[in-house]
Amino acid sequence: xxxxxxxxxxxxxxxxxxxxxxxxxxxxxxxxxxxxxxxxxxxxxxxxxxxxxxxxxxxxxxxxxxxxxxxxxxxxxxxxxxxxxxxxxxxxxxxxxxxxxxxxxxxxxxxxxxxxxxxxxxxxxxxxxxxxxxxxxxxxxxxxxxxxxxxxxxxxxxxxxxxxxxxxxxxxxxxxxxxxxxxxxxxxxxxxxxxxxxxxxxxxxxxxxxxxxxxxxxxxxxxxxxxxxxxxxxxxxxxxxxxxxxxxxxxxxxxxxxxxxxxxxxxxxx
Numbered sequence: 001x002x003x004x005x006x007x008x009x010x011x012x013x014x015x016x017x018x019x020x021x022x023x024x025x026x027x028x029x030x031x032x033x034x035x036x037x038x039x040x041x042x043x044x045x046x047x048x049x050x051x052x053x054x055x056x057x058x059x060x061x062x063x064x065x066x067x068x069x070x071x072x073x074x075x076x077x078x079x080x081x082x083x084x085x086x087x088x089x090x091x092x093x094x095x096x097x098x099x100x101x102x103x104x105x106x107x108x109x110x111x112x113x114x115x116x117x118x119x120x121x122x123x124x125x126x127x128x129x130x131x132x133x134x135x136x137x138x139x140x141x142x143x144x145x146x147x148x149x150x151x152x153x154x155x156x157x158x159x160x161x162x163x164x165x166x167x168x169x170x171x172x173x174x175x176x177x178x179x180x181x182x183x184x185x186x187x188x189x190x191x192x193x194x195x196x197x198x199x200x201x202x203x204x205x206x207x208x209x210x211x212x213x214x215x216x217x218x219x220x221x222x223x224x225x226x227x228x229x230x231x232x233x234x235x236x237x238x239x240x241x242x243x244x245x246x247x248x249x250x251x252x253x254x255x256x257x258x259x260x261x262x263x264x265x266x267x268x269x270x
Contacts, residue, residue: 006179009220012249030084045123053100056087063096065130072138086256089264098124118153141170145198172199172228203237214247
């Protein structure tokens with residue numbers, strides 16, 4: 001009998017050269033961008049220490065709409081300050097970009113994080129008119145796709161403004177996490193793993209979602225992208241999958257910082 005080592009299946013850093021250098025690089029790029037950006041920082045969307053978002057605005061009279069980017073880190077690591085530079089591409093194209101932090105495990109369950117991201121999107125949407133586009137990386141890809149499930153925490157008025165949703169190296173089936181060491185911190189039960197898996201739920205009718213994944217990702221991340229395409233495509237969503245050549249789990253998001261990149265172009269397709 002073949003037994004999958006699920007810890008290895010989700011171990012991105014072990015298969016990326018220089019993986020340990022990426023967090024410091026991201027933080028430096030983010031700080032550099034914030035230093036010159038037109039921004040409103042640490043805006044509250046709820047009452048806890050981490051329920052804050054940063055809003056980056058274009059240097060125009062009005063934005064074309066709102067992009068919300070949700071960071072990854074296996075629901076265990078990072079905050080909004082590490083990812084500010086990923087707003088640069090959309091801001092240069094005339095969009096406002098909100099980047100929230102959210103409460104991490106073990107202080108919060110994944111279902112609470114889903115609710116918090118719904119609050120963050122709703123709060124930022126009150127500050128920017130027009131369509132709303134969502135993007136998320138890894139665990140953030142999970143959280144943004146949860147926003148277009150039929151049990152979405154978003155109020156109807158916000159749902160009506162949603163356009164494209166971009167899941168970058170996203171996790172859409174949480175059941176394998178039950179067999180990982182990280183679940184000691186995540187605390188997922190069988191029932192929550194099913195309820196919080198977008199691929200196992202029903203998308204809002206006519207949702208448009210893109211799943212992007214790097215060609216050099218761990219095989220599980222390729223499976224996760226394909227599963228969302230197959231499961232939601234069968235339920236009426238407009239789902240596409242793109243495998244980005246020469247990209248891995250840590251560098252695939254870099255395109256969001258460049259207005260002319262294929263990733264930024266894909267995000268802003270309304």
